Amino acid sequence: MNSGSDSDSFDEGDLTARGRKAKGKSGSRANEKGKQKAKDQGYAWEATYTRSWDTVQEDEAGSLTGAVAELLARGRRRRLLAPAAAIRRTIIRHLVLLLDLSAAMSDRDMRPTRFDLSLEYAREFITEWFDQNPLGQIGIVGMRGGIGERVCEMSGNPQDVLKAISERHKLEPIGEPSLQNAIEMARSSMSHLPTHSSREMLVIFGSLTTVDPGNIYETLSSCVKDRIRISLVALAAETKICRELCDKTGGTFGVAMNEGHFKDLLFELIPPPAQQHTGAGAGGKMSADLMMMGFPQRLPDTAPAALCVCHAQMRAAGFLCPRCGARLCDAPTDCDVCGLMIVSSPHLARSYHHLFPVKPYSVVTTLDGVTSTTCHACARPLEDTPSANVSEGVSPFDRYRCQDCKSDFCTECDVFVHDVLHCCPGCET
Structure with a gap:
């Protein structure tokens, strides 16, 4: 009995030791798998950077020319799809940018985060918006903590608007x-805005929920009554209320699929939207109202300092209102004394290119009857031998022709004329 009990106790101890050894081996294997997984994931700081070299698509010869040509062709096809008839647009715009500053903007599905990317694109959007809409004004409102925060008052100075969103720590989600x-x-x-100016809201929304104190549909009805156009760019998914806000006010709605698509959705809202038909005058046409503007006198830096009516600060340079003689800091703006709209003639001239856009240039696919050998704008020699493997909307000879003056332009000048210059050099001469 004693030997049997000793044998049994020995077997149990042996099994216990073997179990501990097996458990130790499995634990070590689990640790090795965890280390390998952590090694594959990389460091946490690496998640804030995008390896752009992994997304570059090269052609068979290792060149990026094909990728660049495809991007230019995409923009050219977008211009061809634009309506050719004249569209009535509002050149005096007032836009309020609503930024989502909730905890949902801390997600990293867009690099580095939704919040940082939104601020970066918002700065680029504001700069380009003021460049193409010099008579407009922008205000910024933030959404966080269940309330709305006024980040920036309505202003026509892009530097003031950019300064309001330059300090990131004040806008933490x-x-x-x-x-x-x-x-x-x-x-x-x-x-308080006049009827001849547009009223627009642009919402960058990254959350799937909204905490509202009342019925948001009443707010929607008020926006429709006040003729306020709401456009929304969603970073998460489409929601019913967001879609209705845009559809019932005449705005646009889009869900950003990636960083590039997010920027495209924002920059598509830079040109002035078509004016909504609110009433018909004689002959069934839309009524138009005359508005009064004043062209100010610009003061040099050597002028004697005086108080400005907009900031109540001593300034030397500035503008004088032609009606009341008040000193203003910037133009365009509204005089705080007499209420006259103050604009400069260059700003007014630049605002009209949206009303009379340059027609899209046609793609030259053959050189039959062509006599020009250089670009009409930059005088660069144009190709006379066709290129192989060109995509749709791209000329094999790198030639694009104006249908009015019959002048040929290269790819770079085609993009510059339609995106920056807004007038055809051949038609002007």
């Missing part, structure tokens, strides 16, 4: 957004 509170705050800042 927290809490939940409130669409109703933010829209009501933006709507209250547009109540």
